[in-house]
Amino acid sequence: MTNKSWNVLVTGGAGYIGSHTVLELLEADFEVVVIDNLSNAYKGNDDIKPECLLRVEKLTNRKIIFVQCDVTNLDELQKVFEKYKFHSVIHFAALKAVGESCEKPLEYYKTNVCGTLNLLKVMREFNVKCFIYSSSATVYGIPEKLPLVEDMKTGDCTNPYGKTKYMVEEILKDLCISDKTWSVISLRYFNPVGAHSSGLIGEDPNGIPNNLMPYIAQVSVGKREILYVYGNDYDTPDGTGIRDYIHITDLAMGHVKAMIYQKIRNFTGFKVFNLGTGKGYSVLEVIQAFEKASGQNIPYKIIERRPGDISVSYADASLANKELGWQATKNIDNMCLDTWRWQQNNPNGYKSS
Amino acid sequence: MTNKSWNVLVTGGAGYIGSHTVLELLEADFEVVVIDNLSNAYKGNDDIKPECLLRVEKLTNRKIIFVQCDVTNLDELQKVFEKYKFHSVIHFAALKAVGESCEKPLEYYKTNVCGTLNLLKVMREFNVKCFIYSSSATVYGIPEKLPLVEDMKTGDCTNPYGKTKYMVEEILKDLCISDKTWSVISLRYFNPVGAHSSGLIGEDPNGIPNNLMPYIAQVSVGKREILYVYGNDYDTPDGTGIRDYIHITDLAMGHVKAMIYQKIRNFTGFKVFNLGTGKGYSVLEVIQAFEKASGQNIPYKIIERRPGDISVSYADASLANKELGWQATKNIDNMCLDTWRWQQNNPNGYKSS
Numbered sequence: 001m002t003n004k005s006w007n008v009l010v011t012g013g014a015g016y017i018g019s020h021t022v023l024e025l026l027e028a029d030f031e032v033v034v035i036d037n038l039s040n041a042y043k044g045n046d047d048i049k050p051e052c053l054l055r056v057e058k059l060t061n062r063k064i065i066f067v068q069c070d071v072t073n074l075d076e077l078q079k080v081f082e083k084y085k086f087h088s089v090i091h092f093a094a095l096k097a098v099g100e101s102c103e104k105p106l107e108y109y110k111t112n113v114c115g116t117l118n119l120l121k122v123m124r125e126f127n128v129k130c131f132i133y134s135s136s137a138t139v140y141g142i143p144e145k146l147p148l149v150e151d152m153k154t155g156d157c158t159n160p161y162g163k164t165k166y167m168v169e170e171i172l173k174d175l176c177i178s179d180k181t182w183s184v185i186s187l188r189y190f191n192p193v194g195a196h197s198s199g200l201i202g203e204d205p206n207g208i209p210n211n212l213m214p215y216i217a218q219v220s221v222g223k224r225e226i227l228y229v230y231g232n233d234y235d236t237p238d239g240t241g242i243r244d245y246i247h248i249t250d251l252a253m254g255h256v257k258a259m260i261y262q263k264i265r266n267f268t269g270f271k272v273f274n275l276g277t278g279k280g281y282s283v284l285e286v287i288q289a290f291e292k293a294s295g296q297n298i299p300y301k302i303i304e305r306r307p308g309d310i311s312v313s314y315a316d317a318s319l320a321n322k323e324l325g326w327q328a329t330k331n332i333d334n335m336c337l338d339t340w341r342w343q344q345n346n347p348n349g350y351k352s353s
Numbered sequence: 354m355t356n357k358s359w360n361v362l363v364t365g366g367a368g369y370i371g372s373h374t375v376l377e378l379l380e381a382d383f384e385v386v387v388i389d390n391l392s393n394a395y396k397g398n399d400d401i402k403p404e405c406l407l408r409v410e411k412l413t414n415r416k417i418i419f420v421q422c423d424v425t426n427l428d429e430l431q432k433v434f435e436k437y438k439f440h441s442v443i444h445f446a447a448l449k450a451v452g453e454s455c456e457k458p459l460e461y462y463k464t465n466v467c468g469t470l471n472l473l474k475v476m477r478e479f480n481v482k483c484f485i486y487s488s489s490a491t492v493y494g495i496p497e498k499l500p501l502v503e504d505m506k507t508g509d510c511t512n513p514y515g516k517t518k519y520m521v522e523e524i525l526k527d528l529c530i531s532d533k534t535w536s537v538i539s540l541r542y543f544n545p546v547g548a549h550s551s552g553l554i555g556e557d558p559n560g561i562p563n564n565l566m567p568y569i570a571q572v573s574v575g576k577r578e579i580l581y582v583y584g585n586d587y588d589t590p591d592g593t594g595i596r597d598y599i600h601i602t603d604l605a606m607g608h609v610k611a612m613i614y615q616k617i618r619n620f621t622g623f624k625v626f627n628l629g630t631g632k633g634y635s636v637l638e639v640i641q642a643f644e645k646a647s648g649q650n651i652p653y654k655i656i657e658r659r660p661g662d663i664s665v666s667y668a669d670a671s672l673a674n675k676e677l678g679w680q681a682t683k684n685i686d687n688m689c690l691d692t693w694r695w696q697q698n699n700p701n702g703y704k705s706s
Binding site (some may be wrong): 102103104106109110113114117118120121124155156162163170171174175177178199 | 407455456457458462463466467470473474478509510513516520523524527528530531
């Protein structure tokens, strides 16, 4: 069955996960419209499209329709739905920095919760009822046991960012109970890292990276002097925190698989899937893997724990495998190699071009 | 210390709890501006003010400034804050029907969560940082033990309405952590019933009442034939659900006490208080008490449980007593007598006038 006439709206499609997913959607022959407010994307020299989407077009030899639009603006959203017809929506548009969310909680709740409510309202108005939501393993809060399975308790998140993801999942559940025509899949991401294997698109953080891998990458090219490791007194073999890193292309493919599932199975209701590898790596193991992949030395310094960080998190990823036919294909070496390629080719991210 | 120059914005001030609180604020010499979208209030013949506020003016011999305004409309809110200067805000404006919230979750999240976020944003813009929030005992979800104490676990609410109250409390907590200049008090109401002792203002539900007491009252004056009691197989002495009913005037006074606490103590941070009597009554006990107060027979019929209803809920109300110097003064007989007086004088609510 072809995906050619299946039109997908991708919100936040100029972001890290968004752009990689747009690429995989195009490769799978879906038609894509991207909206993004460009609050966290490099605009570049093109008047119309951000640099990352120009590169996706180049890589796929396909055209993307792009509209600069903020999901918190109901009027703007309605205009997009008036102009284009959609079968599905993948919703990435959100604020995503844990630390910043503690400083600016109102902004996070407004963008992430109310932005999603706006989008759902407009979707309902235009009778678009297939929705894929960008959730996070953070909704599990402090894990009761490991690996994390989809039916475990959620909530008790340690920061406003995580709470916004939890709240939206609750809203989506309630929506699907109230109206049986919705098809909603919430994908709980573990720790997305890496870049497209072409080295043309990747993660392009504004300012100091909040996450480990882009920080390592910036140290590897001399953009930052030293890596700070937040705590080595966790209850883990080497004392540093353990996470389930997942290659961005695998993650993007998870969205394609979820969309095909909605499309082919005619699925309605609310389902949740973990997207992870099922394997955890400590901070020190990631540093080692990156050193091996890049041939560079990554100097680091242990400093105190960061409040709100949990010690270990990794997924039981079997449900996505069983139901969506999806599984991660790339290992930690691929993740490091692709990050390194992206970083070398684009030492200043998209601004390098 | 006088309250004369202390200006209070009351959102949803034309509602049941709002109007009674406005009355007590005026009696305590506060200056009051009310906003309300009048989605659930009888407008009456006056072009400017809803009937309930005209009656509050009559009872208090004071003037209320009223602006028709929806908290989900940021521009409208900003205009109110431009025009009037406030020291405190009491935020009642919300959708409140549990059953309806299951049918229309998006509307509930939008009004209750995003409406509150709008209000907080505008308050911050205008540097108004004293906030009293209309929360609910429903945030406790299914009680782990009784009585319910403020520091017990919240969340796991059984319906979207309850979740909105829980989510806003979480937002308020995060806000107070991020900005130490806010003074926020969340008041968790148990089951408000009764009417002002004058019989001039009271609860005026639209259509079929969702709550026990207004339903009984309508049966007592022959407006409805029979009362339906949802289940008599709960684990309680007579099998019917037990709730902590609190007289609306006591509840209103809780807000006045909370505001004085903020004002005099110069309190900053986030605090939560239960507003209840600490005593639970079963549905059958309330019916009996109402029959005694009114001299009317209340025919009733046991039907099946209502999904989401818990069996027993009552407050530990000692914290509000200790910190705010507040306690409930009116018993179940007062509650029934005042409800009966209001209902007799206003068989069709405010429309009777």
